Amino acid sequence: MSATTIDHSPSHAAGEHGHHDNYLVAKKGISSWIWTVDHKRLGIMYLAAVILFFIVGGLAAIAVRTELMNPTKDIMDADAYNRMFTLHGAVMVFLVIIPSIPASLGNFVLPLMLGAKDVAFPKLNLASFWVYVLGAAFFIATLVTGGVDTGWTFYTPYSIKTSSSATIALLGAFILGFSSIFTGINFLVTIHKMRAPGLTWDRLPLFVWALYATALMQVLATPVLAITLGLLVLERTIHIGIFDPVYGGDPVLFQHFFWFYSHPAVYIMIVPGFGMISELITVHSRKGIFGYKPIAISSVAIAFIGFLVWGHHLFVSSQSALAGSIFSFLTFAVAVPTAIKVFSWIATLYKGSIQYTTPMVYALSFLFLFSIGGLTGLFLGSLSVDVHLTDTYFVIAHFHYVMMGGTIIAFIGGVHHWWHKFTGKNYNEKIGVIAAIIIFVGFNVTFFTQFIFGSQGMPRRYWSYLEQYHTGHMISTYGSYLLAVGLFLALFNLLASLRNKGVAPERWRGVSLEWETATPPIEHNFESIPVVTAGPYDFPEVRAARTGNGH
Amino acid sequence: MKTPLLADGSAATFWLPEAASTFAADHDYLYYLIFWISTFFFVVMMGAMAYFMVKYRRRKQGEATSDIHGNTKLEIAWSVLPTLILGVFFVLGFRGFIDTLTPPANTLNINVTAQQWAWSFTYPNGGNDSILVVPVGKPVKLTMSSVDVLHSFFVPAFRAKRDVVPGRYTVLWFQSDKLGEYDVLCTEYCGTSHSLMMSKVKVVSQEEYDAHLKGLTGCQDGQSLAECGGVAFKRNGCNSCHSVDGSKLVGPSLKGVYGTEQPIVGGPAVIADEQYIRESVMNPMAKIVAGYPAAMPAYAGRINEEQMGALVEYIRSIK
Numbered sequence: 103m104s105a106t107t108i109d110h111s112p113s114h115a116a117g118e119h120g121h122h123d124n125y126l127v128a129k130k131g132i133s134s135w136i137w138t139v140d141h142k143r144l145g146i147m148y149l150a151a152v153i154l155f156f157i158v159g160g161l162a163a164i165a166v167r168t169e170l171m172n173p174t175k176d177i178m179d180a181d182a183y184n185r186m187f188t189l190h191g192a193v194m195v196f197l198v199i200i201p202s203i204p205a206s207l208g209n210f211v212l213p214l215m216l217g218a219k220d221v222a223f224p225k226l227n228l229a230s231f232w233v234y235v236l237g238a239a240f241f242i243a244t245l246v247t248g249g250v251d252t253g254w255t256f257y258t259p260y261s262i263k264t265s266s267s268a269t270i271a272l273l274g275a276f277i278l279g280f281s282s283i284f285t286g287i288n289f290l291v292t293i294h295k296m297r298a299p300g301l302t303w304d305r306l307p308l309f310v311w312a313l314y315a316t317a318l319m320q321v322l323a324t325p326v327l328a329i330t331l332g333l334l335v336l337e338r339t340i341h342i343g344i345f346d347p348v349y350g351g352d353p354v355l356f357q358h359f360f361w362f363y364s365h366p367a368v369y370i371m372i373v374p375g376f377g378m379i380s381e382l383i384t385v386h387s388r389k390g391i392f393g394y395k396p397i398a399i400s401s402v403a404i405a406f407i408g409f410l411v412w413g414h415h416l417f418v419s420s421q422s423a424l425a426g427s428i429f430s431f432l433t434f435a436v437a438v439p440t441a442i443k444v445f446s447w448i449a450t451l452y453k454g455s456i457q458y459t460t461p462m463v464y465a466l467s468f469l470f471l472f473s474i475g476g477l478t479g480l481f482l483g484s485l486s487v488d489v490h491l492t493d494t495y496f497v498i499a500h501f502h503y504v505m506m507g508g509t510i511i512a513f514i515g516g517v518h519h520w521w522h523k524f525t526g527k528n529y530n531e532k533i534g535v536i537a538a539i540i541i542f543v544g545f546n547v548t549f550f551t552q553f554i555f556g557s558q559g560m561p562r563r564y565w566s567y568l569e570q571y572h573t574g575h576m577i578s579t580y581g582s583y584l585l586a587v588g589l590f591l592a593l594f595n596l597l598a599s600l601r602n603k604g605v606a607p608e609r610w611r612g613v614s615l616e617w618e619t620a621t622p623p624i625e626h627n628f629e630s631i632p633v634v635t636a637g638p639y640d641f642p643e644v645r646a647a648r649t650g651n652g653h
Numbered sequence: 654m655k656t657p658l659l660a661d662g663s664a665a666t667f668w669l670p671e672a673a674s675t676f677a678a679d680h681d682y683l684y685y686l687i688f689w690i691s692t693f694f695f696v697v698m699m700g701a702m703a704y705f706m707v708k709y710r711r712r713k714q715g716e717a718t719s720d721i722h723g724n725t726k727l728e729i730a731w732s733v734l735p736t737l738i739l740g741v742f743f744v745l746g747f748r749g750f751i752d753t754l755t756p757p758a759n760t761l762n763i764n765v766t767a768q769q770w771a772w773s774f775t776y777p778n779g780g781n782d783s784i785l786v787v788p789v790g791k792p793v794k795l796t797m798s799s800v801d802v803l804h805s806f807f808v809p810a811f812r813a814k815r816d817v818v819p820g821r822y823t824v825l826w827f828q829s830d831k832l833g834e835y836d837v838l839c840t841e842y843c844g845t846s847h848s849l850m851m852s853k854v855k856v857v858s859q860e861e862y863d864a865h866l867k868g869l870t871g872c873q874d875g876q877s878l879a880e881c882g883g884v885a886f887k888r889n890g891c892n893s894c895h896s897v898d899g900s901k902l903v904g905p906s907l908k909g910v911y912g913t914e915q916p917i918v919g920g921p922a923v924i925a926d927e928q929y930i931r932e933s934v935m936n937p938m939a940k941i942v943a944g945y946p947a948a949m950p951a952y953a954g955r956i957n958e959e960q961m962g963a964l965v966e967y968i969r970s971i972k
Contacts, residue, residue: 180845253842259819260802260844265946347820353803354818387709393723418805419816420823423754427747434739438732445731448698451705453719458710466706473698477691484742486676486749487684490812493805493840557668557684559809561840564848568836646717 122624124526129625139224142623144231145210146524149517152202153593155238156510159193160586162186167548167582170575174566183565184251185266191254192271196278197238199505200367202513203374204320205234205285208313211520212289214616214623215307217298217632222291230284233277240274243267253563255364258345258356262337269338276331279324282370286320289313298615300634307614307638308397312377315401319366319373319408327363330356354419361412369408371505373401375512376443379468382515383447385612386462387454388643393446400439407436417488426485433483440476444469455643459610460534464515467542471507475500478553496556499549507545514541514592519610521596526605526622533595540588547581614638673831673856674811679749681812687742753813756826760794761787767797767804767817768950770846770903771890772837780869781956782888785837785854787829788862794826800950805841808854816841829856844948845903849893871959882967885960894949897971904949905942911969916943930965 122128125142135143165186169176178186209227213220221227244250244267252261252268261268293314297306334356336342343349345356376397384391391397413421413429447469456462478500482488491497522528555574560567567575608621613636619628665671668688669681763785764775774785787793797806797817804817806825810833815825829835839850857865869888872881886892894904905915911930914922918941923929932939934956937949956964 180848184842184845184847251844257803257842260842263802264844347818351820353820388711388718390720390722392721393728396723396728417750418814420818420821423751426750430746430750431743434743437739438736441735442728442732444698446728448702448705449724449727451702451709453721454705454709455711455716455718456706456709466702469702470699473695477695480687480691480739480742481684484683484687484746486680486746486753486812487687488746489750489753489814490680490684490809492814493807554668558665558670559807559836559838561807561838561848563842566848568851641718643715643718644720646715648720 122620122626122629124620124622125625126525126622137228139220139228140625141209141213141221141224141227142524142627144227145206145208147231148201148206148209148234149524151234151238152198152206155193155197159190159198160589162190162193164582164586166190167579169565170567171579172576173569173572180565181251182249184253184563185249187563188250188253189245192241192250192275194505195254195367195371196275197234197241199371199509200278200282201234201285202509203378203516204289204313204316204370205230205281207378207513207516207520208289208309208374209285210524211616212292212310212313213296214523214619214627215310215614215638216292216296217301217615217628217634218292218296219626219628221288222296223288226284226288230281230288233284234281237274237276237278237281240270240277244270244274255360256331256334256356257360258334258337258351258353259347261334262346269335272331272335272338276328276335279328279331282320283324286317286324289317290321293317298632298634301615304394304398305634305637306398307377308380308391308394308401309374309377311398312373312375312380312401315405316370316373318402319370319405323363323366323370323409326359327367330359330363333359354416354421357416357419358412361415362409365412365415366405366408368501368504369404371509373404375468375472375509376401378512378516378519379447379465381612381614382461382465382512382519383450384639385519385610385641386459386465387451387456388641389450389452389454390637390639390641390644391446392449392452393442394637396439396442397446400443403439404436407432407439411436414483414488417485418492430483430485430488434480437476437479437483444473444476458535459518460529460531460538461515461519461610463535463538463542464511464518467538468508468511468515470542471503471511471545474550475503475507478503490559491557493562494556495552495560495562498562499552499556502549502552507549511541511545514538517596518592520616521599522606522608522610523616523621523623525600527599527602528606528609529595529599533591537588537592537595540591541585542588544581544583544585544588548578548585549581551578551581611641613641670809671835672810672812673829673833673835674808674813675828675830676749676753677810677812679752683742683745683749686745690738753826756794756824757792760792760826762794762796763787765795765797765806765817766955767799767806767839767850768890769801769844769948770839770850771893772806772839772850772852773888773890773955776866776869778866778870780866782869783890784852786862786865787854787856788859789832789856790828790830791859792826792828794824797823797825802843803841804839804843804850807838807840808835809838810835811854814840829854832856832858846893872963878963878966879970880967882960882963882965882970885956885963886967889952889956889960891964904945907968907971909972911971915940917941918943918947927965927969930968931961934961934964 169178169183247267250268250271251266333344337345341349343351345351345353411433413425414433417426551574555571560571663672766773774782799817799819807814811827813827815823833856835854837852837854894902896902896906899906899908910925915925916922935953936951941947
């Protein structure tokens, strides 16, 4: 029995008879990829681009960690180091994490999950990809024009004064914003208008709910970033005097504008990870989600409150005490729905049938790492404690536990989860699990140490440092090498599977709509419009328990 | 006011550095409260996860699981309990924060000027220094401003931090009851030598403080003019960008520079004589030595003629 029924009535199937090629071979030639409006091909192109930039940003991270092995100069001077950490941060945020789950996995899977032929605006989807490539080209251009040394946050007035290629990078981020907005609009309309018959809001996979909340934030917050970066470009070029105190501007205003986007952007980055984890935990433990509605609604609640907490980046910036207190209060308010999600995921495991597949190991790894990321946020949300910890390695460790331990781990888990759907190939499970464990260990060695020497007072963005932080930095650097080994092993394992012949058997037995279509899917996704009659996690094992004939 | 720390302060712990201000006890209490409550919940959560991972591991494919959709009582409990605990964190953090923002009336006032990449402290008698010297057991209020970009004044041992912003004053106050020497770090990224923008705060007895203050203005008896200039060179942070041993920092090294010809951006070369050295200190943008960034702030109005003369003599003496 399946959770869905495919409607084979002649009216739906008219003209659809016969064999259809899968999306990878349905059209041939390079130009059939460059101009494709197929959401699946665009998802794959995004995936390739995200992985490529993850390698670029990752190598920059390794260079940064290597420089920090010893207190004084190891491999590069201070100016090169400042450009390197900026490159790492900007590439990882704008080119990797923001598009990672929504634009690559989401693009591929969303219409399949909805039982739709494509997204609502396929050409806008194509435009979104090429706008992303254009924005990325601006980022890469800065590498040959001397690099950018402002940090990914572009704080004024340093970003106004620096002679580095900041203008080019700002234009790049400005352009990338439009790619993000296009994808957001597309997903919102698709989710509202293109659900298959019977696919009511309470039957949507939680991944779809997460993409919905993300798309809302992308559409509402990204324009503010565009305006802010646009003003900064004008400040740099024609000195309009809005951020530069020399011309009567206010440098702290920039921080408000910047975080008004970039805090929601934190949720743009993590909420898709939440959705991903809901899929991984249910499918690989053969259980319905514990608390579907609280999880679905809390994504939207987090998206909403996430707009009101930007000032917690500014507790020591000279923001007023009243504003700081309100932002601290709201920050704790956003922690509650997040905690509820984690509790619900753990409770989902109860009485499940847990399979230690590669995606599941990533999901469990996520629960461990994200819990630490979330709990350490409580230190930073508390005003007096934040005064000591802000702008130290404690903050670096905290957001890596959330952004990498959360989003990137969920992303890698998702790639493994749907790899067979994308390619029709199965990777080696043993190597997959080993890589996931190496990543988990390497990650903790790298970043947990940073909580310790961060609390001891080690500031961020330091090229050299005091001797008392040496041991911590050394351990962290060795950890980063282990982490890199695990990540490359995972990548090689996936790529090696592409050499297998034919279509391998499907292993996960999911019941949401993306599992109902052929693998790899045909160009138009479904031979006929599916009709949904049950929830997204109504596995045979759950139905067996309901009817009492499981054994 | 909160109970002050014991006069001898407290030593560094595994997580936190040495504590040497009156705020530190409150801060460290809340830090460790959050730490232990978080650790407790983390162990409970991961314990439950590990237990489920073992107990409910798959034994055979297709085995029945369970048709559970939620549990209202449990869900209310795990929504309300964290809310209450977070409320406590908020209140304690808020109270500690307000204390750090509310200086008492009888503070000793010191001005702080931040620039790329040095700290300068101006004392009530007009004296300047590149390190902060304060009397023990006295509340000190720093009124801070920046001449260029954002900086942030951070003393880990005091659990005190405040951004220093161009175009406005920010205020930070503290009281240390513990004699000693503590690190001052810049914690807002400010360019090339951000990580070298460090200083010290020395907590000394009232007598030592008074003596230090006297020594800051003008040259001392028995000091040569060049020695006096050497002291001014360090106090004004010149050494953070200019070496005296020939090594290249952000600005040109001053070793043997006196009397030599210097290439100038967009103009004829000049001889580094007394007049040029004075101009380069007071108005450095007038002539930029080729090959170096136009990064130096102007010192006009910040050092007096006596110090200027001593500096020139000092630079003449570096051979």
